[in-house]
Amino acid sequence: MHERDASALIDRDVVERTLGVALARGGDFAEVFAEDRAGVTARLDDGRVEELSSGRSRGVGIRVVRGETTGFAHTADCSAAGLAAAAVAAAAAATESGGAGRIAALPDRPVGPGPRAGVLPGTVAKDAKVALLERADAAARARSGSIRQVSAAYADGRRRILVANSDGVFAEDDQVRTRFTVTCVAEGDTGLHTGTESPGRTVGFELFDDVDPEEVARVAADRALALLRARPAPSGRLPVVLKRGAGGVLFHEACGHGLEADLVRRDSSVFRGRVGEMVASPLVTLVDDGTYGREWGTFAIDDEGTPARRNVLIDQGVLTDYIWDLVRARAAGRPSSGNGRRETYRHLPMVRMTNTYLVAGADDPSDIIADTEHGLYCAALGGGQVNTATGDFVFGVTEAYLIEHGEITEPVRAAQLIGNGPETLCLVDAVGNDFDTWAGTCGKDGQGVPVSAGQPTLRVAELTVGGTAS
Amino acid sequence: MSEAAPDLEAVVAAIADRAAPGEQVEAYANHSVETDVKVHGGAVEELTVAESGGVGVRVVVDGRLGYAWVGSLAPDLVAGVLDEARDNARFAAPDPHNDLPTAADAVGVDVASLDLWRDECITVPTTEKVALALALERIAAGLDPRVRGVESVHYGDAAARSAVASSLGVRASSRRTVSSCSVSALAGEGDGTRTGSGFSVGRTLADLDPDRAARDAVTRATRLLGAAPVTSRRVPVVFDPLVTRSLLGILGAAVNGEAMNKGRSMFLGRLDQPVAAASVTLVDDPTDARASGAAPYDAEGIPTRRNPLITDGVLCGVLHNTATARRAGVATTGSAVRAGYASPPGVGARALALAPGPRSPDEILRIAGDAFFVQSVSGLHSGTNPVSGDLSLGAEGLLIRDGELADPVRGVTIASTVPRMLLDVVAVGSDLTWLPGAAAGLTLLVGEMALSGA
Known part of the structure; x- marks a missing residue:
């Protein structure tokens, strides 16, 4: 010993x-x-x-x-x-x-x-x-x-x-x-x-x-x-169904970044001062969990020596907490949430997500599709970006299909989806009982760290789809 | 921490000299000294002083390529890199095009004489760098009552040196300094918050213009106040120089020789054909000292030169390093680039610029009449397909009405394909601006794009 x-x-x-x-x-x-x-x-x-x-x-x-x-x-x-x-x-x-x-x-x-x-x-x-x-x-x-x-x-x-x-x-x-x-x-x-x-x-x-x-x-x-065989993607506001695992990056962008305590402190988050408030549909429970399985964003300790933790950020629509690193937590007189990460020893740590996921709900995924008259079904996303101060985000769809009369039909070409974080969280109107994850690299201030995002099949009542079809 | 700078030429020559018979060895080394300052609320938030360096070694044996690197210039660690690269070469498939460049690949091109180094970048006391960042924050906060805060202020500089040596006789080294400051301003409250950024770049502190950076950030944030989505429409689009710079990055990937060789370019099979409006002339010129990416040698030690890519709308050039050129049966264009010592050379542009046109930005707005001025785009990486040319981006900016900037717009996308946009270029601005990164910007008017909104 x-x-x-x-x-x-x-x-x-x-x-x-x-x-x-x-x-x-x-x-x-x-x-x-x-x-x-x-x-x-x-x-x-x-x-x-x-x-x-x-x-x-x-x-x-x-x-x-x-x-x-x-x-x-x-x-x-x-x-x-x-x-x-x-x-x-x-x-x-x-x-x-x-x-x-x-x-x-x-x-x-x-x-x-x-x-x-x-x-x-x-x-x-x-x-x-x-x-x-x-x-x-x-x-x-x-x-x-x-x-x-x-x-x-x-x-x-x-x-x-x-x-x-x-x-x-x-x-x-x-x-x-x-x-x-x-x-x-x-x-x-x-x-x-x-x-x-x-x-x-x-x-x-x-x-x-x-x-x-x-x-x-x-x-x-x-x-x-x-x-x-894809035709041009539709253009305009549409219901969007995200296949399990494919849409976690939406929540990573739409609200995860806005819950990082360094951005909140700098007043560059739309979620500042909103802990305890209803910020999302009651169907939304969002968790950041550095201990989750052996996912891409998992570790035993963060890059400041704090053990990884499971942190509930949004509980049935209510904002419960931000994520913290040591410096920001010290200033606020509270413990770190285990989210202090850095790309290498040449970088300073900052508040970063780990494995961020939306908890599964009760709906059968096939019912969610059947219940959608006309919309877009996204099976794969290519990454995204958010302005945390305004909440406006984009993410690229790399595999998507039209939903027509409750059925997945033709593939459509790649397109950008855009929305506003707080608005999109409130527009989640169906959450499936399945679940999957996606591995990616999250960039912030020039530092990339491995993260994962996960979610069940779910529907956002309306997002702007940036296709070229008239 | 700044001791005497390590002798990079000696480090790489010592490795190249160890080549065994029948083996080609190339070593690349770099070293940089950096300062980084972030301020917030009138105080220094972070101050980083750092020195770093490393070595990457490429070995070719019987056409098999191996690579290894180490993030250190410490002799004990550097000593093992060559053997590691040799071992890696055993597992790669042989390729007769894998010959490393020789001195003959550089024949006929004069090495550009570029003055990219300022001693002051290192000798200026850190306190002056901190003072500039604090001043930048103060100026931005005080320019307009609608600015409610300064989101971030950053000053950074680097003095970087690199060297390449190979067993085939290549010897090259260069050095440069870069210095920059940037600011992001917040205007408005709550849901109505808008952000705008501004920056200034140069070779040392004295080149920077913090007033201009602050003014740009504040103008860009405040003119978007009250922005809202507009209804979907097809509309001519005017791009801000910063956005044009980003779009040129997509063209840089399309004229990349590696992408061409592998059939992954939207310009495949289009060489010597019209691909753009006649007003479009695109050049990559790393010998232009105004470019951030200016360099006398490329990443494998071949002299850089001016490479015309599109002339009067006709695709006339493709960028190559030695290996992609050999595969295509042409000569290298001196366009090898590296992400650092941790990766072998790829192909890329360093200083892309459109030839400026005759019209000022104001004249272009007038020509546009009723259009959409795009101040910034998002999702450039996820929204662009370099192979098909499909493009779909989040955008914010202002409607142009009767040739003047009018209602601010956010929450919309613009979509088209890159080949379509190139053919639809209506006017190229006269306002060529050198920006950070591998391309310059200017105001650009494109005929029509699909705007998706409310």
Whole structure:
């Protein structure tokens, strides 16, 4: 128990000394964040394994908070001297002068779960990774003669982190993620069309116990093939039914970002000052859950050492809480919700979502469609964007069909959907009893972090569909 | 933290010199020193000072390509990268086009003499950078009583150097500084809140114009007050220079040699054919020092040059790096780009610009008559299909009535296809503006698009 952990990224005494240097000139809070990441990417294109790439990055970010000001410095030099130099730089950025800040004692060794991946990617031969790509290529081409191009990518990453701060946190995590992507281009009378499928989870190579590369390829191919027969998307306000898993990104954009405490504090959220109010249809219960299964946004501790948590944000339409990181939570005199994340050690943490999902309801998905006279059925979305200050959001639909007289009929071409967050939340008028998730990268202030979004099949009574059909 | 800058030329040459017989080795290294300031409410919110660097190595053996990188310039970590890249090469399929560039690929092109470095970017005290950010916030907050807050203010600069060396004799290095500030203003209350942003870019602090950035942000936020969706219609569209800049990014992807080789471009098979109105001339010129992306060498050490892409409406050029050029049976255009040391070279534009036309933005509004002025778009990534050219974007801006900006509009989409829009270009503005990123902007009038609204 008191033995030094041979795998610790930095020795405990070096961490303590660095925190001491960071607070030597004053300050309320200091943190050392060390990260060691390694990953492999393999790409197949045009029937050939084009390249295999592997990389390694290791470094430390140090921040010092004094009052409202955060000073930050990072270094790839993980020696005691390198850390001390970065600590001096962070302290100089944050503080003028004053007495030394207080540092709480650290535990003897970092607290953390250790690696949780079943099969660490580093233990798998590279040719096994390459073989997955070739299987996907063959399966996509076998789907139809109209499939002209297939590209596939395998990516794995292991990210070991260690966080220590002047409040006595000393924690570590070992995060392993694996993702598989297939993109197909189909050619027909209407030109070239693209379909993509890209499952990813916070697991090692055992991802492929659940995810069949051939099936991923078929989904991507079928998405491209459907577009060959697609007609222009409708234009104007329509009821929109979102297939399970496909529409989670809508809630990520429509309200998730607006519930991030840093944006709320900056007065750039339409949800500011609305906790306790009805902000959504009573059918809406929205959760952000960093502990959820082994989804793409799952971890044991966030990048500030706070254990991941399940946070209910909207409970049957009532706004219950925002999501928080350490700095914003300290200022508000409350605990962090485990949502302090950063892309790498070179970035400052900020409030970020993890796995954000809308909880399943009672309706049979087929009834929701049957109950829709004329509308749009969205089976896949391509990502979105929101202006949190106004709540206006967009998201791209990459696979969609018309609903006519309660039945899914013809495919339509890609189009943008737009709406306003608070307005759209109130327009949810049917929530299904099924559920699925979607993995993606969420960008904010130039930092990308892995997230997932999930939802049951549901209907929004009205959204603006940006098609070209008159 | 700023010690003596590492000798990147020596780092990459040492790796290239280790090439075994029958093996091609290329090393790329970069290093940058950065300052980043965010202020809020009259106080510094975040101040970051940082130095970072890394190395990426490309190896080709028997036409098989392997790549490996490390996010550090520490000799013990750099030492292992070449072997890792060699190992990775064993698993790739052989391709005779995978030869690395040689000195012969650079013959006939003079290296542009570009002055992209200002010592001041590093030597100016951090306190002055903080002072500029605080001043920017103060100016934006005080310009108009309808501004109720400043959402964010940012100052950032970077002094970046890079070097490439290969076992085939390529040796190139370059350095540049960039400095920028930006501000986002909030106008109005509650549901009526509108936002607008402004910025300024240069090579060092002294180049920046915080007054202009503040004025742009405040104008853009306040002129949208009271914005509402309008009914769906087909309408001519005038694009703000910032939006035109973003749209040029889509064209940059369409003239990408890799996309062309793989049949993933909306311009496939259209070389030497008219693809746009005759008023459209598009060039990628990284040797223009005004461009943020200006550089004397591309990411594999080949000299950059001016590449005409569309001339008087006719598609006349495609961008290539060495590998995509060999595959297409042409010569590289010096257009290799990298996202950093962590990825091998791809193909991309660095300094796209439309040739400016004769008309001022005001004249273009007058010609447009009744139209929609698009101030900003959203969903550019999810709403564009680079293969089919389908385009559908969220938009906000103002209706143009009788040649003047009139009612503010939000909550609508505009849709068309990129090929259609190019043919429908009615007027190109004279207001060429160099902006952050790989393209310049100007005011652009496009004949007709589908607007979806209330």
